[in-house]
Amino acid sequence: MGVKSYPWLKYGLSWKPRPISTVQYTLFATQVGVLAILSYLSVALLGPLAYAGVSFFYFAYAFYIVFALWWGLYGIMASYLGSVIAGFLLGTGLVPNLLGSLPNLIGPLAAFLIWRGVLAKRGLDPLMRDLADKKVQGVPAKSKQQWFWHVLINVGVFNIAGAFMYVSLFVAMGLIPAGAYWIWWAGWVAGDVIPLTVILPLLTKTLSPVVERSGLVNLGWLS
Numbered sequence: 001m002g003v004k005s006y007p008w009l010k011y012g013l014s015w016k017p018r019p020i021s022t023v024q025y026t027l028f029a030t031q032v033g034v035l036a037i038l039s040y041l042s043v044a045l046l047g048p049l050a051y052a053g054v055s056f057f058y059f060a061y062a063f064y065i066v067f068a069l070w071w072g073l074y075g076i077m078a079s080y081l082g083s084v085i086a087g088f089l090l091g092t093g094l095v096p097n098l099l100g101s102l103p104n105l106i107g108p109l110a111a112f113l114i115w116r117g118v119l120a121k122r123g124l125d126p127l128m129r130d131l132a133d134k135k136v137q138g139v140p141a142k143s144k145q146q147w148f149w150h151v152l153i154n155v156g157v158f159n160i161a162g163a164f165m166y167v168s169l170f171v172a173m174g175l176i177p178a179g180a181y182w183i184w185w186a187g188w189v190a191g192d193v194i195p196l197t198v199i200l201p202l203l204t205k206t207l208s209p210v211v212e213r214s215g216l217v218n219l220g221w222l223s
Helices: 022-044 060-089 094-100 103-117 143-172 178-206 208-213
Strands: none
Touching (some): 022 060, 060 178, 103 143, 143 178, 178 208
């Protein structure tokens, strides 16, 4: 039985389905700058609720996922580079910064692959507008299914795995006390919950239609 046709299936995993424009390079540079600022503020503004790059309210992460869904490889790499730049601004050393930012590359990459490669074909919008909208491009939204997979994959699996990866690395390097492991692990996990369950749906509802109408959503990885 073939895959049902949905209007969003034009957003897939082709490498370069159309020529790359200078607008995309400009957007990439802008994304890196925006995400660096948001990543820095996600930690710097929290004061005692942030330590060694872990924030109890890491609002930048919602933008990591949304930018990846919109702009493919550009959004994925901007998430990583924005995190790295923020780490330098916060005084994190080169090696822990480059390694510690990997969860902010892996999570957006996984979201892009899973939503475009699998869930879009099952009737879920790859831009995740159906988290908040009742219809997407005239198609009734499968909001319950979208929320299930979003909570399982983004809020659950990759958030928890990222916390283990980051905190374990920083404990091994002596940047987080071993006795505080679970406090900062819980801080990482909790710090992504509100951004992913509140901020992300607001972004997909309000900005995704604007980005799409402007013709700026990548059809594939690069264009």
